[in-house]
Amino acid sequence: MSQVEAPRGRTCSRRLRPVALLASGVLVLPVLAGCSSGEEQSRGKPPAQDISPADRELVADGGTLRWAVDTMPATLNTFQADADATTGRIAGAVLPALFTLDADGRPQRNPDYLESAEIVEREPKQVVLYKLNQQAVWSDGREIGAPDFLAQWRALSGKDSSYWTARNAGYDRIQKVERGENDLEVKVTFTKPYADWQSLFTPLYPKDVTGTAAAFNDGARTKLKVTAGPFRISAIDQKADTTTLVPNPRWWGDRPKLDKLVLSAVPRDKRVAALAAGSLDLADIDPSAAERISYAVKDAGRGGRPLAYGPGADKAPSAALKSWAMAHGSDEELAEVAQQARKRAAEAEKKYAREQSALSRYEVRKSLEPAYTQLALNGESGPLADDRVRRAIARALDRKALAEAVLTPLGLPAEPPGNHLALAGQAAYTDNSAALGEQDTQEAQALLADAGWTPEGLREEPAKAGGEAGKPEENGKEGEEDGKKTTGKASAEPSSRPSAKASEKKNDAASDDGLYIVGDDKPAAHDPRSGSRVTHVLAPAPGAALRSAAVRRQATSPADDAAGSADKAAGKAADKSGMAGAYAPRGTAAPGGASAGGALGKDGKPLSLRFVLPTGPGSEVLRTVGDKIAQMLDRVGVRTEIIKVDDASFFKDHIASGDYDLALYSWPSSPFPATDARPIYAKPKPASDGSLLVEQNYTRVGTDYIDQLFTQAAGELDADAARDLMRRADARIWAAAGSVPLYQRPQLVAARKQVVNAGAFGFAEPRYQDIGFKTAAAAPKQ
Template sequence: MSQRRRRSLALLTSGVLALPLLTGCGAGDDEGGPAAAGQDIATTTRDKVADGGVLRWAVDTLPETLNAFQADADATTSRIAGAVLPQLFVLDAKGRPVANPDYLEKAEVIEREPKQVVLYKLNQQAVWSDGREIGAPDFVAQWRALSGKDTAYWTARNAGYERIEKIEKGKTDLEVRVTFAKPYTDWRSLFSPLYPKQVTGTPDAFNEGARGTLKVTAGPFALGAIDKKTATAALTRNPRWWGKQAKLDTLVLTAVPRAERPAALAAGKVDLAEIDRSGAERIALARRDAAGKGAAGGGGAPAHGPGAATTPAQATLSWANAFGTDEEKAAQEREARTKHTEAVKRYADEQAALRGFTVRKSLEPAYTQLAMNGASGPLADERVRRAVARALDRQALADLVLKPLGLPAKPVGSHVALAGQQAYADNSDALGGQDAKAAQALLADAGWRRGGKITEPAGAKAGPESAPQDDGKTPAGPGTGNDGLYIVGEDDGANGEAAGTDTGAGADTR
């Protein structure tokens, strides 16, 4: 496939709530309520996709660590892990988590009483790149690293792993039994990605060993070179992969700031890039101009971009200064005019190249939230939290964020699931809609008055009992029960229980 053909489309997903904005190459019934929008992707069957080639994918940064469970892991860390490490569950077309047959024959809850037990039956072909079978020792090592019991491990998240009581080998080497001390509904999110025991077996290996490289992998791609100078990370097709071979020979992740991505696409430096609203608008303008619908009429400099807002009077003044009697001022103006001319030409050339791209919208299981810490301070009072919730207009916020992107704007009404999921139910009426008077009444009842002054509410106790104190032991933040209000939410019906995501069944999506 030629590069021109590869770059003939622009795929766009929006990073807010339901849809991130992606640009790149490319040629049923909902359950639990309507999804946000239909897919806007030109799908095709696998057999019609050409084999081979290199895809250059723009990412925000090169990862500081390749350990997805560390605090400084980022989206690129997760992207690499998804390509080179086992993902036990993947999402189907309706966003539901299903066992990945490349790694699992089956995974199910086999006991609920007296304790929850999950049995994993592994694919007998699944092996690490060093030839060792994927098995119980890898599960055990990851559990111990992420359980939170050993503080020597630098872990950023432990949800679910701290509930595991024990992990055992089943009847065969291909079976793994996981027993939970407390039931965990979102068990499918665990062990994805699954790291080899060489990474999770000791604190030193976990903390430092997987930051810059992964010596042992087990995915359709293998980790190649990470080059800081060129800001690229190469993933190459894994010759030992037992599943369907990857179509691409190489996937090159290239760090490109979002503001520079339209220019990088136009210059042919990347083939796929998540873009923002301004990038999408540039492509739309380029295609409009190519069709002769722009003010430039399809020829000459575009009627937008550098200098488009310059008035005739400003242009005349610039010319006069450039050729005036003040030599120093004239030299400065001529230099500025030269730079401006170069910027206009560069922008026009980029727009001409962007005409070959088409903007697409791709669905993503995501949401945007406003979280309030209710562990201490004024927000420790439930009345204050409810007042803030009633004061904010969730619909207005959703409109502000999503309508400019051409996306449906309906706030999420569930704390458990995203719209389109089987478990989704709109419970937003339990709190009530935006109501400034109700918010004021709640604040008054809590002792707050206009001007920021606080008075002692009727019946309040004096002394230390009058206000809850933060003892440092109460967790705060999403998923802890002290995360307060989640505001904007419009989603695509993708699943929240998927392994390796933060939109699990236990996550709040208010």
């Protein structure tokens, strides 16, 4: 499904993750042993794979599988910044992966390369000993060994700036790499503990690639002379937009079933036609394409055209009769136009029927991707710099309804993610959303009122030069009655507004060091060239009351660590009081106008947020979800100005540059959240030139304490302790309300019915040597 995902640094095999989904990026905690039934329940169940599994003896030998990819590989080096999903797919088939992900998204030792891998020393230094499969060799016949590990460490350690690397995480903690007792052992010593050591050396490149900067930077971009996977690269045809992989003759494991694996670059909006033409066997598709294939399967044998679907299927009998009358009428010019239109419609229907007949040879395999779509709230400046406004936005959202709108029509489970760092089924998953709280319209309105956004705020006069804000006019008349203009300043404070001292106390309890917000209160000016605008505006309700009389709950503030955090409350999903700071102070009432759909304002300025959405093919779901969110925010008095931009500019020109208030894009999950999620939630730092260094934290919201928790988790070798640190970090991320996970992305794959062991993989990584066709007769002719 083509939606926007945020680009991320490390790129390897299925672990390659684009940093938002228009560019490329990714996330492991150690596997937990002896989990209780309560822990299993808190992690939830991972979505089932849908790959038409078959034992190897039931898979035919031979055949060519044509697999659609989005683009030709920008580089074959997964550790470069422009590596993409195609880079990762190729790497997974042709290079060593020491650990691969299983159906639960957990790293498992790959026996094709490793006999064992374990921590053999913890004090005074962490030492990991790899024992290699004695049959593992590169395609040139050389044994895989310590020289390859050593060269990759040196290339990725960050100590040599001549290597153009995207990330150094983990490799920068290594002190030395050396040969063990024999050639099949590699000993890696760390300068400080590193919990995510299983993420390293995957994929593993030969020393031919990583040994010199020239080979690393340029040599591995377009060719890999030496590989060590079940497949090798046969040809990269830029004209045909194909990359062809063939079996590696020196492969020592289970032999690949396919004769060829062809990766064809086919745009998402062209895939239905390519499938119908029979030029693809496997392709990720969007919901509309999935619906067409489902209709085609149901309609098989009935002429290729299902009822109420396809060109002209929705034409009423009266419209059809009118079209016929015009085509056969006395007005010759009008009749000719009508006849041409009817001819084009008939040709379109025939083409559609042919395509439907061909599409019936496919089926849709579906699961949930290891990625979630979020609402991102830019906290750098403007109204969203106030954490109360961000929390109000989050509390206004019905996440369950949004997830159901996307996933229920596809027959997929629609449970909103309760974690930013892991998804249901993964070892690190616990539902920490109670730290923010569930959807609550009154609570959202109260938070906005506490932040000073009220219906009366729209009528306040801004401060004038040399005078006070809202100073009465010279006639001295304030608040004239009988519908006359009010010139005096209307109070934006509710009668139950807490004292300054009470507000200060609440804010102290809300966070240990405060949210990192930079910039003034004015949102960045919008460049009119960036896209079209659609504004959602409701006028203030006339005669709306200033406040309702509702009394809000007081947040609890337990302290279970030196930082004075509320982690204990956040960690208990049953505790509905939530994290301190997630609710409006006691006595704060919701503005009455908001409940009636009235707009809110402060100092005469309306509360309006710029909601940036992509317009490209495959982004229809995001736009639909965006419209639903806008309607939800309307109910609490928040107005949204929807700005639609091209996919090409969405991430670079808006998300990465901070030119947005609200946006929808996706983040992938990973088994290594302490390493891979850290840059996404790291507290931004001021640069020497006055700019802001955000790493991959495009919401610009973070705290020192969240950073500390990530640092501790990355160095914690005890699995239970590491998971608890990640739980506490995630609870803080929820409370900061910089991003709100909405739903796990659907994974829809069109597969020729004879294809086995491939489709919607879910968390797991493909086992390329097992992919093939059911029988030799079912394999496409070459």
